[in-house]
Amino acid sequence: MFYRLSMNTAYIMNNSIACHIKNFVHIFEEMYTVWDKKTLTKGKKSPNIHKWLAIVLDAHHGQLGLEQRVKASSAVRDHLARACELDPRDFAAHYMLGKWHFQMGRLTWVQRTIAKYFIAAEPPRTTHKQAYKYLSKAEDLQPRTFLPNLYLLGKTCIEMGQYYKAKYYLHLAMNLPPKDDCDNCCVWMARQLVMKLDRYDLGKNVLYYDPLGFID
Numbered sequence: 001m002f003y004r005l006s007m008n009t010a011y012i013m014n015n016s017i018a019c020h021i022k023n024f025v026h027i028f029e030e031m032y033t034v035w036d037k038k039t040l041t042k043g044k045k046s047p048n049i050h051k052w053l054a055i056v057l058d059a060h061h062g063q064l065g066l067e068q069r070v071k072a073s074s075a076v077r078d079h080l081a082r083a084c085e086l087d088p089r090d091f092a093a094h095y096m097l098g099k100w101h102f103q104m105g106r107l108t109w110v111q112r113t114i115a116k117y118f119i120a121a122e123p124p125r126t127t128h129k130q131a132y133k134y135l136s137k138a139e140d141l142q143p144r145t146f147l148p149n150l151y152l153l154g155k156t157c158i159e160m161g162q163y164y165k166a167k168y169y170l171h172l173a174m175n176l177p178p179k180d181d182c183d184n185c186c187v188w189m190a191r192q193l194v195m196k197l198d199r200y201d202l203g204k205n206v207l208y209y210d211p212l213g214f215i216d
C-alpha cells in the first residue's frame with residue numbers, strides 16, 4: 001500500500017496542472033497519515049522508506065504553504081541522504097538529493113533574507129559542489145539515460161564557473177531523444193544555455209584578437 005500511494009504522489013508531483021487541483025489534496029493527506037512515526041520506526045533501515053518519506057513530506061508540506069515547505073526541507077534532505085547511504089546504487093535518491101542541493105544552493109542572499117523575515121523560515125544552506133556530487137553519482141549509476149539529470153548537471157557546472165564541463169553535459173542532454181514534455185523542455189533550455197555559453201566564448205576570443213600577430 002505504501003508503494004502504491006507513493007507512486008500516486010510522485011505522478012501528481014510531476015504533473016504541474018494536477019498539483020493545483022484541490023481534489024488531489026486528500027491524497028497528500030492520506031500519505032502523510034499513513035507514513036507516520038511507527039512506519040518509519042519499522043523501516044528505518046529501508047532506503048525506499050526514507051526515499052518515499054522524503055517525497056511525501058515535501059508534497060504534504062507543499063500543500064500547506066511555502067513556510068511549511070521550507071521548514072520541512074531539512075527533513076526532506078536528511079531522508080534522501082539516508083536513502084543514498086543505505087542504497088548507494090539508488091539512482092532516483094541521488095538525483096533528487098542533487099536537485100535539492102541545487103535548488104537550495106542557488107538561493108540568493110536577498111531570497112534567504114526575505115524567507116527569514118517574511119515567512120519566518122530560513123532555507124538550509126548548501127553548495128553547488130554538493131549538488132554536483134550527487135548528480136554526478138546518479139549519472140555514473142545510469143549514464144546518459146535520464147535527460148533532466150544531464151541538464152541539471154550542466155546548470156550546476158555553470159553555477160560553479162565550470163563552463164566547458166557545463167557544455168559537455170548540456171550537449172549530452174541535447175543529443176538524447178526526449179521521451180516526454182519534460183524532456184523536450186530540458187532539451188530546449190539546454191540549447192539556450194549552450195548558445196549563451198558560445199556567445200561568452202566568442203566575446204572572450206575578441207578580447208585576445210591580435211590582427212598584427214604580436215601574440216604567439
